[in-house]
Amino acid sequence: MNGDDREAAILETCEVLLETHSLHELSVDVIARGAGISRSSFYFYFPSKEAVLLSLMDRVIGEANARRDAAFAAVGPDPRELCRVGITAFYDTFREHRAVSLAAADSRDRLPEARELWSRVMDGWVELTAGLIALQPRTGAAAAVSPRDLATALNLMNERVLHATFAQDTPSIDEASVVDTLVAIWTAAIFGPAPDPGTTPERT
Amino acid sequence: MNGDDREAAILETCEVLLETHSLHELSVDVIARGAGISRSSFYFYFPSKEAVLLSLMDRVIGEANARRDAAFAAVGPDPRELCRVGITAFYDTFREHRAVSLAAADSRDRLPEARELWSRVMDGWVELTAGLIALQPRTGAAAAVSPRDLATALNLMNERVLHATFAQDTPSIDEASVVDTLVAIWTAAIFGPAPDPGTTPERT
DNA sequence: GGCAAAATCGACACGGTGTCGATACGCTGC
DNA sequence: GCAGCGTATCGACACCGTGTCGATTTTGCC
Numbered sequence: 266m267n268g269d270d271r272e273a274a275i276l277e278t279c280e281v282l283l284e285t286h287s288l289h290e291l292s293v294d295v296i297a298r299g300a301g302i303s304r305s306s307f308y309f310y311f312p313s314k315e316a317v318l319l320s321l322m323d324r325v326i327g328e329a330n331a332r333r334d335a336a337f338a339a340v341g342p343d344p345r346e347l348c349r350v351g352i353t354a355f356y357d358t359f360r361e362h363r364a365v366s367l368a369a370a371d372s373r374d375r376l377p378e379a380r381e382l383w384s385r386v387m388d389g390w391v392e393l394t395a396g397l398i399a400l401q402p403r404t405g406a407a408a409a410v411s412p413r414d415l416a417t418a419l420n421l422m423n424e425r426v427l428h429a430t431f432a433q434d435t436p437s438i439d440e441a442s443v444v445d446t447l448v449a450i451w452t453a454a455i456f457g458p459a460p461d462p463g464t465t466p467e468r469t
Numbered sequence: 470m471n472g473d474d475r476e477a478a479i480l481e482t483c484e485v486l487l488e489t490h491s492l493h494e495l496s497v498d499v500i501a502r503g504a505g506i507s508r509s510s511f512y513f514y515f516p517s518k519e520a521v522l523l524s525l526m527d528r529v530i531g532e533a534n535a536r537r538d539a540a541f542a543a544v545g546p547d548p549r550e551l552c553r554v555g556i557t558a559f560y561d562t563f564r565e566h567r568a569v570s571l572a573a574a575d576s577r578d579r580l581p582e583a584r585e586l587w588s589r590v591m592d593g594w595v596e597l598t599a600g601l602i603a604l605q606p607r608t609g610a611a612a613a614v615s616p617r618d619l620a621t622a623l624n625l626m627n628e629r630v631l632h633a634t635f636a637q638d639t640p641s642i643d644e645a646s647v648v649d650t651l652v653a654i655w656t657a658a659i660f661g662p663a664p665d666p667g668t669t670p671e672r673t
Numbered sequence: 674g675g676c677a678a679a680a681t682c683g684a685c686a687c688g689g690t691g692t693c694g695a696t697a698c699g700c701t702g703c
Numbered sequence: 704g705c706a707g708c709g710t711a712t713c714g715a716c717a718c719c720g721t722g723t724c725g726a727t728t729t730t731g732c733c
Contacts, residue, residue, distance in 0.1 A: 305684095310680095
């Protein structure tokens with residue numbers, strides 16, 4: 266087993282262990298043993314277990330962005346559709362990597378690098394959302410607040426709500442209805458009154 | 470200095486230290502020294518530094534609830550006003566105890582007792598909000614999703630947005646506009662279109 | 674086969690935690 | 704005043720996880 270394989274094994278082991286334990290419950294020893302090496306060998310590959318999480322975060326974030334871009338490319342310019350597919354892309358990715366997402370959020374407060382990484386990601390989403398909001402007529406909540414503030418609040422809501430759903434917190438929203446709930450709030454806040462029921466996007 | 474004073478000193482010291490350091494950056498030693506006792510004496514009062522945080526959380530939560538109830542009692546039954554004063558009560562309390570609020574959120578993921586305590590608090594707010602939503606005509610986002618899901622999402626949004634504001638995260642909303650932003654989204658989601666500007670609640 | 678680089682490991686020192694037993698303090702009743 | 708008891712304090716200890724270092728083995732290449 267060469268170095269790259271070993272590094273992949275550490276990442277894989279860590280992601281699996283995070284399904285059942287928080288990062289701070291894991292010791293470097295168990296991660297290393299899980300990947301088939303001794304604790305001190307672990308430090309040949311990563312400077313700390315936190316660095317492993319950072320690496321996992323990177324992968325998940327890359328996937329989320331790719332999925333979002335693909336989804337945007339696949340739908341028309343209808344802004345309601347853009348909201349829905351964007352939120353869905355976010356949801357799908359972080360759901361697939363539930364453990365990493367939850368661990369990342371958990372350690373964000375005490376890991377400056379994780380915080381910064383996540384900041385950049387969220388800022389990208391906010392930027393995108395604010396741009397979309399600015400193009401809409403100022404109805405709904407958008408009438409009273411700046412597009413950027415509105416975009417920030419909505420994106421932070423998504424983050425927290427999905428975290429609660431994946432962690433099965435109390436209170437939280439079922440997986441089955443969480444995306445619909447978020448989309449409904451985004452729609453009400455950005456576009457105001459529900460669209461004329463006679464003109465759904467699909468109809469001509 | 471008797472036992473009660475000493476316990477109070479520990480709580481006070483810890484809250485002050487949390488203004489500048491996260492809980493995991495604090496050792497029992499520095500908290501104890503700050504309160505004028507040795508590390509081992511600390512354990513006479515609290516089983517761990519986490520228990521100190523729990524105690525601090527209890528006080529803040531009690532204050533938030535009291536403030537909310539007082540605010541509700543002080544305004545009429547207009548649901549828009551109820552939303553605004555409820556959110557403001559939440560904001561004011563957690564702003565005054567910024568350090569404790571942030572530390573609490575930070576340690577929620579790895580402290581089961583903190584999680585449970587916070588769960589109960591959030592559930593109380595959600596219950597209240599869902600009741601209020603159920604009384605409204607089903608417009609806005611409320612048309613499509615259950616009152617409880619909507620209430621959950623809105624309250625989680627408040628939690629996360631205020632956390633970001635107090636932590637001065639990127640992205641986050643300025644203190645000056647954060648309450649307005651939240652109220653605007655709540656209003657759009659629960660009540661739908663903005664109220665007819667000519668019919669403020671006070672009119673008959 | 675030999676050699677350098679890659680990879681592995683055991684041993685160490687450090688820092689924080691929580692416990693224990695010994696001791697000092699302070700009040701109450703005599 | 705002091706005996707006695709519960710309250711409060713402390714130092715010493717054992718434990719656990721971390722990260723480093725130097726020595727050793729393994730790998731891949733000429």
